Amino acid sequence: MAGDLRLCALDLDGTLIDSQHHIVAAMAAAFRAEGLPPPSPAMVREIVGLPLDHAIHRLAPQVRGLQLERVGQAYRDAYFDAKDADSAAEPLMPGARAALDALEADGWLLAVVTGKGRRGLHEVLEAHGLIERFVVLKSADDGPGKPDPTLLLDAVREAGSSTARAVMVGDTVFDMGMARRARVPGIAVTWGYHDLALLETERPAAVIGRFEELAEAAGRLVPA
Structure with a gap:
């Protein structure tokens, strides 16, 4: 029924x-791409599960607008590049x-x-x-x-x-x-x-x- x-x-x-290894590495790469200090692994683990833009803003409240979009795209690019380079799931x-x-x-x-x-x-x-x-x-x-x-x-x-x-x-x-x-x-x-x-x-x-x-x-x- x-x-x-x-x-x-x-x-x-x-x-x-x-998945923390890929997530932490991709977030660090995204922040570096924008000249921002990368968040610590512990900080990244705390925001896993949030929508990406919310997660980035929580890690760096000063990042807004177009920069927020660029960091988000850099994260996605780094994440899938890392997965493509790593044959292990x-x-x-x-x-x-x-x-x-x-x-x-x-x-x-x-x-x-x-x-x-x-x-x-x-x-x-x-x-x-x-x-x-x-x-x-x-x-x-x-x-x-x-x-x-x-x-x-x-x-x-x-x-x-x-x-x-x-x-x-x-x-x-x-x-x-x-x-x-x-x-x-x-x-x-x-x-x-x-x-x-x-x-x-x-x-x-x-x-x-x-x-x-x-x-x-x-x-x-x-x-x-």
């Missing part, structure tokens, strides 16, 4: 895949594939809701042979960025689920803030880019430290 289907929506960077987080198997075995539909652009999202999922596992893919190209709830609500609707039958899994306060605004239970993971103290400021419904815990945590929040 429509609306009864359970949906597990997952963030990408820092949740499903460990950004690695899956430990236990990710088995967790997806366990969720599907329990009858969950799967979605990705990410701040990454559509090209990067599709490329990394295809590289790992995972793209067919997800019934909905939502990227930065599909609507307002996190923590705005639009992408998550659209994913729930397109999957034929409901906010009462869905969960959102992510590693940042932007993911948990989006889930809270959408009235979808948020499952915070502690292996990503925001620490537990920061994640708890958005009051997640559950917190897990290993992917092996995901199916059980999701099942407690939304029973079959």
Whole structure:
């Protein structure tokens, strides 16, 4: 019955895949291209998940207008140049594939809701042979960025689920803030880019430290 289907929506960077190396390097290259001091890796990890223009502005509030556009384009160019030069795909987080198997075995539909652009999202999922596992893919190209709830609500609707039958899994306060605004239970993971103290400021419904815990945590929040 429509609306009864359970949906597990997952963030990408820092949740499903460990992409910090490429993101940090590309941001540093983009800032250097504009003669700006590059942000530290810790600062970049804090903004992973935001729309690119918001992320850059948070790292350098003085960057606006055309310069903001140039930094954004330089970031995209550097990111995909680095990926083209590196034949190895950004690695899956430990236990990710088995967790997806366990969720599907329990009858969950799967979605990705990410701040990454559509090209990067599709490329990394295809590289790992995972793209067919997800019934909905939502990227930065599909609507307002996190923590705005639009992408998550659209994913729930397109999957034929409901906010009462869905969960959102992510590693940042932007993911948990989006889930809270959408009235979808948020499952915070502690292996990503925001620490537990920061994640708890958005009051997640559950917190897990290993992917092996995901199916059980999701099942407690939304029973079959």
